[in-house]
Amino acid sequence: MKREQCKVLIIGAGPGGYVCGIRAGQLGLDTIVVEGEKPGGTCLNVGCIPSKALIHAADEFHKAKTFQADNKLGISLKNPEIDFAKTQKWKDGIVTKLNTGVTGLLKKAKTRLIQGKASIIDGKTVKVATSEGEQIIECEHLVLATGSSPLELPSLPFSDHVISSTEALSLTDVPKDLAIVGGGYIGLEIGTAMAKLGANVTIVEMDQQILPQYDADLVKPVADRLKKLGVTLHLGAKAEGVTTDGALKISTSEGTQEIAADKILVTIGRAPNITGFGVEDLDLKMDGRHIAINDVCATSMRNVFAIGDITGDPMLAHRAMAQGVIVAEHIVGKPSVWDKRAVPAVCFTDPEIVTVGQLPSSEAITAMFPFAANGRAMTMEREDGFVRVVYDADSELVLGLQAVGNGVSELAGEFALAIEMCATLTDIADTIHAHPTLGETVQETAHLALGHALHI
Amino acid sequence: MNILAIKLPDVGEGITQAELVEWNVKVGDFVREDDIIAAVMTDKATVEIPCLYDGTIVQTNGDIGDSLAIGSDLVLIETEAEGISVEPDEVEQSAPEPAIVEEVKTPAPAAEKVVPVVEKQASTPSTSALAMPRAEGAPVLASPAVRARARNSGIDLRLVHGTGPAGRITDADLDQYAQGPSQQNGGASGSGRAKREGTEEIKVIGMRRKIAERMSKANANVPHITVVEEVDVTALEDLRAKLNSERGDKAKLTILPILSAALSRAVYDHPEMNAHYDDEKGVVIRHAPVHIGIATMTDAGLMVPVLRHAEAKGLFEAAQDIQDIADAARTGSANREQLSGSTITISSLGPLGAIVTTPIINLPEVAIVGVNKIAIRPVWEGDQFVPRKMMNISASFDHRIIDGWDAAVFVQKIKSLLETPALIFVEA
Numbered sequence: 001m002k003r004e005q006c007k008v009l010i011i012g013a014g015p016g017g018y019v020c021g022i023r024a025g026q027l028g029l030d031t032i033v034v035e036g037e038k039p040g041g042t043c044l045n046v047g048c049i050p051s052k053a054l055i056h057a058a059d060e061f062h063k064a065k066t067f068q069a070d071n072k073l074g075i076s077l078k079n080p081e082i083d084f085a086k087t088q089k090w091k092d093g094i095v096t097k098l099n100t101g102v103t104g105l106l107k108k109a110k111t112r113l114i115q116g117k118a119s120i121i122d123g124k125t126v127k128v129a130t131s132e133g134e135q136i137i138e139c140e141h142l143v144l145a146t147g148s149s150p151l152e153l154p155s156l157p158f159s160d161h162v163i164s165s166t167e168a169l170s171l172t173d174v175p176k177d178l179a180i181v182g183g184g185y186i187g188l189e190i191g192t193a194m195a196k197l198g199a200n201v202t203i204v205e206m207d208q209q210i211l212p213q214y215d216a217d218l219v220k221p222v223a224d225r226l227k228k229l230g231v232t233l234h235l236g237a238k239a240e241g242v243t244t245d246g247a248l249k250i251s252t253s254e255g256t257q258e259i260a261a262d263k264i265l266v267t268i269g270r271a272p273n274i275t276g277f278g279v280e281d282l283d284l285k286m287d288g289r290h291i292a293i294n295d296v297c298a299t300s301m302r303n304v305f306a307i308g309d310i311t312g313d314p315m316l317a318h319r320a321m322a323q324g325v326i327v328a329e330h331i332v333g334k335p336s337v338w339d340k341r342a343v344p345a346v347c348f349t350d351p352e353i354v355t356v357g358q359l360p361s362s363e364a365i366t367a368m369f370p371f372a373a374n375g376r377a378m379t380m381e382r383e384d385g386f387v388r389v390v391y392d393a394d395s396e397l398v399l400g401l402q403a404v405g406n407g408v409s410e411l412a413g414e415f416a417l418a419i420e421m422c423a424t425l426t427d428i429a430d431t432i433h434a435h436p437t438l439g440e441t442v443q444e445t446a447h448l449a450l451g452h453a454l455h456i
Numbered sequence: 457m458n459i460l461a462i463k464l465p466d467v468g469e470g471i472t473q474a475e476l477v478e479w480n481v482k483v484g485d486f487v488r489e490d491d492i493i494a495a496v497m498t499d500k501a502t503v504e505i506p507c508l509y510d511g512t513i514v515q516t517n518g519d520i521g522d523s524l525a526i527g528s529d530l531v532l533i534e535t536e537a538e539g540i541s542v543e544p545d546e547v548e549q550s551a552p553e554p555a556i557v558e559e560v561k562t563p564a565p566a567a568e569k570v571v572p573v574v575e576k577q578a579s580t581p582s583t584s585a586l587a588m589p590r591a592e593g594a595p596v597l598a599s600p601a602v603r604a605r606a607r608n609s610g611i612d613l614r615l616v617h618g619t620g621p622a623g624r625i626t627d628a629d630l631d632q633y634a635q636g637p638s639q640q641n642g643g644a645s646g647s648g649r650a651k652r653e654g655t656e657e658i659k660v661i662g663m664r665r666k667i668a669e670r671m672s673k674a675n676a677n678v679p680h681i682t683v684v685e686e687v688d689v690t691a692l693e694d695l696r697a698k699l700n701s702e703r704g705d706k707a708k709l710t711i712l713p714i715l716s717a718a719l720s721r722a723v724y725d726h727p728e729m730n731a732h733y734d735d736e737k738g739v740v741i742r743h744a745p746v747h748i749g750i751a752t753m754t755d756a757g758l759m760v761p762v763l764r765h766a767e768a769k770g771l772f773e774a775a776q777d778i779q780d781i782a783d784a785a786r787t788g789s790a791n792r793e794q795l796s797g798s799t800i801t802i803s804s805l806g807p808l809g810a811i812v813t814t815p816i817i818n819l820p821e822v823a824i825v826g827v828n829k830i831a832i833r834p835v836w837e838g839d840q841f842v843p844r845k846m847m848n849i850s851a852s853f854d855h856r857i858i859d860g861w862d863a864a865v866f867v868q869k870i871k872s873l874l875e876t877p878a879l880i881f882v883e884a
Contacts, residue, residue, distance in 0.1 A: 335607040395622035397597065422597035424621040 002135035006032045008331060009126055009139035011118045011277070014041020016308030016320030017145030018102050023328035025109025032137055034128050036117040038095075039102040041147050042309075043317040045095055046166040051186075053091035054169060055193045055348055057082070062196035072381070082197065085172050120278030123304045141303045141331050144279060144291065145320065148270040148309035153181065155241045162242065162264045165190060171263070174199050179248040179261035181239040183210035185347040187267035188222065192350050195229045202232040202259050204239055204250050214353065215360055217368070221384045221404050222349045229350075234259075239266075272310040287312060295337045296330040297323050305330075319343045342400075342419040344412040351385050352408045356415035357400030364390045364399060367449035369441050371405045373456045376436040382406035387441040389425070389449055396424040396450070407438060414442060425449045459514060460539040461529040467496060467503040473523045474498045477662040481531065485513045493531055496524065497662040501792060502756075511535030521661040589617035598625040605630060615650065663756040674819045677735070679855040682814050683867045689830055690845045692877045699771070706772075712750065713774035715802055715827060718873040718880050720746045720767040723800060726866045730799045732820040733857050740822070740857055749798030749818055750778055752785045759785040760818055762798040802827065815852045822854040825870065847874075 008024045010017045013035035021033040038045055064080035067073075106113050114137075116130035126137050150164035158164055168190050174197045180187045183205030195201040203210065203226070210226075210233065211219045226233065240249040240256065247258040272290050274280065285292040285300035290312035297305045305327045308320030322340065329336035347353040360366045368388040371377035377385075385405025391398050401415035418428060428446035433439045447453045467474055474496035481493045491507045494516075515532040518524050532542060590596070596613045598606065602625055606613045609630070616633045618625035636651050660668060692714060700708045723730035723746055731742045746767040749760040761781035766774060784790035801818040802825050809829035817824050828848040834841035849870060853863045873880050 335610070337607065339603055339607075392622070397622035421599045422620075422622065422624045424624075426621065 002133070003138070004032070004135060005138045006030045006112075007139065008032070008141045008143060008328070009034065009137055010143040010145055011120075011126065012041065012145035012147055012308070013039035013102065013106075013113060014145060014147045014308060014320065015043050015317035016147075016324045017041070017143070018106060018324075019321040020143055020145065020307060020324030020328050021106050021111040021113075022109045023325045024331065025106070025111035027328055027332045027334075029328065029331060031109075031111040032114055032139070033106060033111060034114050034116060034118040034126065034137070036115070038099045039106070039113060040095075040099050041317075044098050044102065046169055048317055049098060050091050050095055050169040051165070051189055051193070052348060053094055054087070055189060057087045057091070058193035058196035059350075082174075084174055084197070088170060088172060091169075118277055120282060123282060123301050141305065143324075143327055144299070144304065144306040144310060145308050145324070146273040146277065146279070146310055148272050148315055150266070151269045151271050153239060153266055153268060156181065156239055156264060156266055158266070161246055161261075162266060165265070165267055168194075168263070168265045175262035176200060177260045177262050178202070178265060179259045179263070180204065180265045180267060181248070182266060182268040183207070183212075183233070183235075184267060184269065185211060185349065185353075187265065188226075188347065188349045190265060190267070191231060192226065192229065195226075195231050196350075200230070202234065202248075202261075204234045204237045204248070204259070206236065206238055208235050210235070211347065211349075211353070214355065217360075217386075217388070218353055218355070218402055218404050221351050222347075222353065224384070225350050270309065270315055272312075274310055295339070297327045297338070298330075314343055314345055316343060316345060340420070341422070342416060344416045346409045346412055348409060351382065351404055351406045353402070353404045354408050354412045354415060355400070355402045356412065357398070357419045358390045359400055359402065360388070360390055365393045365449075366390050367445055369445040369448050369453065369456065371438065371441060373444070374436075374438060374441045376438050376440070377405065379436070380406060387411070387445045389428075389445045391425055391449055396426060398423050398425060398428065398446075401442070403441075405438065411439060411442060414439060457534055457536060458539050458541040459532050459534050460509060460511075460537060461542050462493065462505070462508050462531050462533060464496065464524050464526055464528050464530045465505065466526050467498050467501075471498045471526060473525050474503070475662060475665065476518045476520055476522050476524055477502060479516060479520065480504075481507075481513050481516070483513050483516060487511065487513060487533070497666070501790070501795065502662065502788065505530060507533070509533055509535040509537040509539075511537065521659055521665075589615060590623060594623070596625070597623055602627055602630060609634065612650075663759075667757050670819065671816055674816050678817050678819070680814070680817065680852045681855040681858070681860055681863055682850060682852045683860075683863045684812050684848055684850045685867045685871050686846055686848050687871045687874045688835065688844050689847045689874055692874050693830070693845050695877050707775060707779060709771060709775050710778075711827070711830075712778050712802065712804060713769075713771050714877065714880070715804075715825075715874070716748050716750075716763055716766045716769075716774050716778070717771060718870055718877075719748060719800060719802065719825060721873055721880050722866065722869045724767070725869060726862070728858065728862065729823040729853075729866055731822050731857070732799070733822050733854055734820060735856070743799040745799070747797050747799045749801035749821070750782065751801060751803040751818075752782045754786045754788075756788070759790070759795065760798060760801060761785040761790055761794050762796065764793075764797070800824070805829075811848060813850045815850060817852055817854055822857045823866070824852050826850040826852070849874075 007030040010021050010033045013033045017033055018039055021031050024031040043049060061082045064077055067075045067077035103113060114128055114130060116128040119127050121127055123142055124139055128135050128137060150166065152158055156162045165186050174194060178194050178199045178201045180191045180201065180203045183203050187203060188210060191201045191203050209216065209219055210223060234250060234252065237250045237252045240251050243249055243258055246261055248261050248264050250257050250259060274291060282301055291299055291306040291310050293299055293306050293311050297307050299306050307323035307327055309315040326336045326338055342357040344356040358364060366388055368386050370386045372383040377383045387403040389398055390400035398418050401418060403411050425446045428443060429450055433443040444453055444455055464474060476494060477497045478495040481487055487493060487507045488510050489507055492504045493507045494505045495502050496505060511533040513531055514534050517529055597618060598613055611630060611633060613625055616625050616629055619629050620626045636653060696709050696714065727742045730746055731740050733740050745765050748763045748766045750763055752759050752761055761784060763774060763777050763781060781794050784794055798818065800821055800823050803815045804827045807829055809827060811828055813826045813828060815824040815826040828850060830845050830847040832843050833846045835844040851867050
């Protein structure tokens with residue numbers, strides 16, 4: 001059996017693993033990344049990237065369809081069609097390009113990528129089943145970056161008919177009737193895209209609100225838009241199972257009901273991948289269902305680190321990337337620690353939602369500025385939504401920034417920068433924001449909070 | 457209602473002023489007869505001043521550390537007691553009026569009302585030195601670049617005062633912190649231990665001031681000559697052990713009573729050492745009695761209680777007396793007689809006695825004998841080293857009166873007595 005040795009061994013080439021691999025390589029550490037699938041993880045292969053590609057395609061097609069009717073822009077278009085197989089091919093092209101990109105970046109950093117399924121023998125030894133047979137890798141530092149998988153509902157086991165987000169993103173045909181269980185951001189993103197592509201979408205959510213982690217103000221523009229798109233919402237509803245003809249059975253306070261479905265998409269959350277490859281034998285300290293880590297992502301076992309979705313919420317690619325950098329730098333002895341003030345979160349719904357830092361609470365003071373008063377929003381025919389700041393009244397310190405609106409995902413950077421820099425309202429109000437942009441609204445929100453909004 | 461003065465009583469024979477060391481009352485306090493209103497310090501005794509009436513304090517004169525004239529008004533008190541009223545504003549503490557209080561109750565005699573000095577100022581550290589840069593639980597605000605720099609420099613940002621908006625820690629704050637300014641709570645070094653900053657001011661008052669004055673005077677005015685000699689105390693220690701083994705449960709002998717006996721014997725042959733030098737009058741007064749001052753450490757500072765008539769005391773009697781006067785000094789209950797009148801002094805630091813000390817003469821005496829610690833050292837005896845119990849004596853003399861030769865002879869005399877302790881008890 002082939003044996004190899006290295007300084008750092010990373011299991012999983014998702015956003016956490018491959019970034020850790022690149023940084024470790026940059027720092028001169030002899031590093032191996034083991035990946036059973038294509039590099040890039042859920043995010044690049046079956047998550048963020050493909051979903052964004054499909055959302056874009058759906059938006060474009062939906063826009064084209066709206067031009068069939070009379071419109072303010074005076075554009076007329078007859079019978080636009082979409083070759084969805086071609087759309088998927090385009091999407092796959094992007095994914096492949098990025099797969100290759102990740103491989104190239106690892107190579108550039110002199111980090112070896114080994115394709116194969118890893119199983120942990122002990123905290124310093126990992127067996128990898130590659131296409132050329134098994135090999136043993138011995139390492140000084142082990143980094144677990146194995147990610148997460150879609151959660152299954154016991155009443156709705158995955159099948160050809162009951163699918164997860166992974167399958168939903170590679171459907172070759174747009175289903176006529178799509179029932180979605182789970183009104184979180186993954187279900188809403190795919191559901192909105194499918195609705196725009198022509199599917200008859202029904203969303204079933206147990207909570208009394210879609211996107212239950214956000215407040216009603218942030219969610220309302222999204223709910224309004226879903227309604228306009230003809231998406232049916234069942235709130236406070238529980239999925240009970242599938243009927244023989246494939247319909248989704250649900251129960252609400254008003255009784256049970258069947259929802260016709262060509263496909264049933266289950267998006268009730270994701271579970272960390274911590275079984276099936278020997279990590280349970282390490283007997284690591286757990287934090288609920290996640291692996292417990294400290295501020296340098298070290299687990300309870302010496303020289304074993306964990307990053308990304310296996311370490312808990314929020315299960316976001318950029319959090320895993322930041323953790324990967326910290327681990328690599330920690331291994332070479334740099335004083336890096338997790339000291340982030342916020343992890344931004346974006347929902348690519350329509351309109352988009354972005355949140356960074358503290359959400360409104362009974363103690364926090366907020367100010368909200370609507371896109372209806374923003375020139376750029378008007379020119380894009382999207383005046384729905386707002387920017388909101390949560391701040392400390394005494395010090396003017398900005399504690400949180402949120403926005404809901406078309407294209408606001410691009411405000412995530414400014415929001416996160418403001419929070420990490422410990423910006424005050426005056427810092428934002430006194431920074432010139434280019435006109436005409438949606439970003440001006442951020443400056444106006446700060447002015448509003450300071451009591452001297454200019455454009456409202 | 458009358459406003460009556462309570463005057464600073466005569467707290468010691470022949471004393472004209474006393475140092476205020478403690479206020480127990482402030483203006484507005486209601487006090488009762490015999491409540492303690494203040495403490496003053498004279499010579500080496502601290503005296504509490506009791507209140508003479510029930511009433512309300514309307515004026516206090518003098519601050520801690522001030523010297524007050526005996527007979528001056530210490531406080532004015534508004535009381536229903538009979539007396540000649542005074543106007544608070546008219547009273548000047550530096551110019552005491554004639555006695556104005558009728559039925560003056562004799563203040564407690566100084567010697568009976570001795571309390572230990574409490575130097576309260578010493579226990580109050582400067583608060584600014586301990587101030588934390590922000591309230592507990594308040595967020596530590598710094599940009600990622602500042603945080604990175606702090607990490608790389610090993611600075612704990614929680615300790616850094618932020619001057620930016622909303623208390624944000626700036627690059628400049630880090631610079632200032634690294635330089636260790638007084639307003640910061642110390643800088644971090646590679647060891648991970650914070651530097652300490654700030655100072656603590658301790659007012660030198662009372663006993664400490666007295667000690668300081670006396671030491672300065674002795675050291676500045678008296679040219680000291682110090683002679684150090686080593687003494688083989690093996691025989692002396694054997695004797696002491698023998699005596700102690702027969703004492704049963706009774707108090708054991710320390711080396712001090714034996715040393716006192718040796719000194720008494722030595723000054724019999726060297727009366728010039730048991731003397732006071734009054735340099736203003738140009739007179740040396742040789743004393744017939746041997747009153748040995750025993751330098752004693754107390755919580756309040758150095759005190760020198762006196763073993764009187766050491767020449768007439770048996771060993772165990774001296775041991776008991778030394779014990780008694782030292783205890784009295786330490787508890788602050790020593791009277792004037794126990795604290796004054798020594799003719800020669802012994803200074804011993806016991807087990808901390810070091811190898812050599814340079815004792816400072818207890819004015820107006822002319823000699824002080826310091827004893828250093830006993831240690832077993834190898835001593836060459838003819839053809840071999842033998843372990844002997846050795847002790848140094850470090851004796852200082854007033855070189856104006858005592859010549860080096862005489863000093864050396866005196867020290868040799870003490871050495872001879874201590875090495876052959878039987879000689880101590882041979883009649884002169």
